[in-house]
Amino acid sequence: MSTTAASLKALHHLYLRLHDVNQKLERGPKRIKLKEEFALQQEENLKSIQDQVLQLKKQVQQKNLDLHSNEAKILDLKGKLNTASSNKEFDIIKGQIQADEMANSVLEDEILELMDKIDVAEADVQSWVSKKDTAHQSAKKSAQDFEDARDSLDEEIKECEAAIADAEHIIPENVKVQFQRLVRSHGAGALSIVDGKYCSSCNVLISPQLRVELNSGRLVFCKSCGRLLYLEESLE
Numbered sequence: 001m002s003t004t005a006a007s008l009k010a011l012h013h014l015y016l017r018l019h020d021v022n023q024k025l026e027r028g029p030k031r032i033k034l035k036e037e038f039a040l041q042q043e044e045n046l047k048s049i050q051d052q053v054l055q056l057k058k059q060v061q062q063k064n065l066d067l068h069s070n071e072a073k074i075l076d077l078k079g080k081l082n083t084a085s086s087n088k089e090f091d092i093i094k095g096q097i098q099a100d101e102m103a104n105s106v107l108e109d110e111i112l113e114l115m116d117k118i119d120v121a122e123a124d125v126q127s128w129v130s131k132k133d134t135a136h137q138s139a140k141k142s143a144q145d146f147e148d149a150r151d152s153l154d155e156e157i158k159e160c161e162a163a164i165a166d167a168e169h170i171i172p173e174n175v176k177v178q179f180q181r182l183v184r185s186h187g188a189g190a191l192s193i194v195d196g197k198y199c200s201s202c203n204v205l206i207s208p209q210l211r212v213e214l215n216s217g218r219l220v221f222c223k224s225c226g227r228l229l230y231l232e233e234s235l236e
């Protein structure tokens with residue numbers, strides 16, 4: 001059919017392309033920001049595990065100190081054992097030695113347990129370091145990719161806008177304002193293809209009268225949603 005349908009279809013596609021490019025421009029920085037936030041989150045996780053390791057190591061240190069001071073005490077008590085002046089004193093010192101040895105055995109078990117926990121936590125640290133690095137690299141790459149693409153996206157917008165200005169010569173002066181208002185409200189949705197017998201934008205049946213006007217190549221707005229209609233080329 002008329003060149004009108006073909007021209008409107010071309011115009012619609014230009015608007016859709018413009019919309020795509022604008023979305024890429026909008027989404028780029030949002031995606032980068034999300035990735036940066038994710039990387040910071042990984043860093044927080046890493047710090048918290050590193051803190052855990054530090055705390056565990058402090059506990060080991062303290063228990064080691066306790067262990068050594070108990071050992072010194074036991075040595076001292078063993079010396080006193082030889083110089084005990086009575087059986088009673090001997091038994092008391094022996095009891096103290098046993099209590100300290102028991103305490104040290106518990107301390108040794110606790111230290112071993114803490115060392116195991118440190119091993120696990122340190123492996124965790126390694127894994128979070130690599131998660132954090134990967135996340136930062138990914139954010140950096142997104143930023144670089146966007147930076148690299150931005151010029152060509154800007155260029156594409158200019159191209160689309162120029163092509164749209166050119167294609168819009170098909171819109172007569174008397175409906176230009178109406179059409180521009182549609183574009184402002186709906187962007188690429190200002191135009192709607194007639195899908196079979198229906199407006200693809202609002203799914204309302206196109207009246208026979210409207211169909212006749214469309215077939216004759218006139219510019220027709222949907223009676224229901226107000227979009228500028230055009231026919232599928234296969235129907236022409």
Ligand SMILES: [Zn+2]
Pocket residue numbers: 192199200201202203204222223224225226227
């Ligand atoms: Zn409609």
